[in-house]
Amino acid sequence: MTAARLVATLGGVGLLRPGPGTWGSALVLPLVLLGPLPCLVLAALVTLAGFWAAPRVLKADEDPGWFVADEGAGMLLALAALPAPSWIGVALAFVTFRALDIAKPWPVSWADRQTGALGVMLDDLVAGAIAAGALLALQLLWPGALG
Structure with a gap:
């Protein structure tokens, strides 16, 4: 497997079935333990790596399910909105991000x-970013809601 394909599949996770996007999102969840700033930095790094990998592994206007670097980056953005790791916060970040990614409002x-x-x-x-904004708004409106 090429380096670009490893990045695109987040080390092969994008090849898991069913729901490779869900697997790609779940892969980065433990990184919430590092804190908000590291999650934000990692989101930027995964984003840059994804932009590097995409033209190397994809055909024009293709967005196959196995390309999950984008899910990893988006999930990390949502996790960066959590002030501290809690199972409620992580679950809300995950569900909100996946719902937005699937429904695509x-x-x-x-x-x-x-x-x-x-x-x-x-x-x-x-x-x-929308999931992160929703989590930040929830914290402002209901302090302590995320654990």
Whole structure:
């Protein structure tokens, strides 16, 4: 397996069935233990790696299920919104991110329609940012709600 394919599949996790995007999102969940700033830095690194890998492994306007670097980056963005790890916070981040990624409401759907590596990566980054915003809003409205 090439380096680009390893990045794209997050070490092969994207080849798991069913639901490779869910597996890719779940893979990064333990990283919440590192804290918000490391999750944000890792989200940026996975994003850069995904943008590097995409043109090397994908055909034009292709977004196959096995490409899960985008899910890892988006999930890390959502996890970065948690002030401290808790099972409630991680579960809410995971469910919110996956729901947005699967349902693709606007602006996630707009991002998904972009072409090339931008479209592959951007929809999950937008979903992760929206999930993070929702988690931050929940914390403001209901302090202590996330554990």
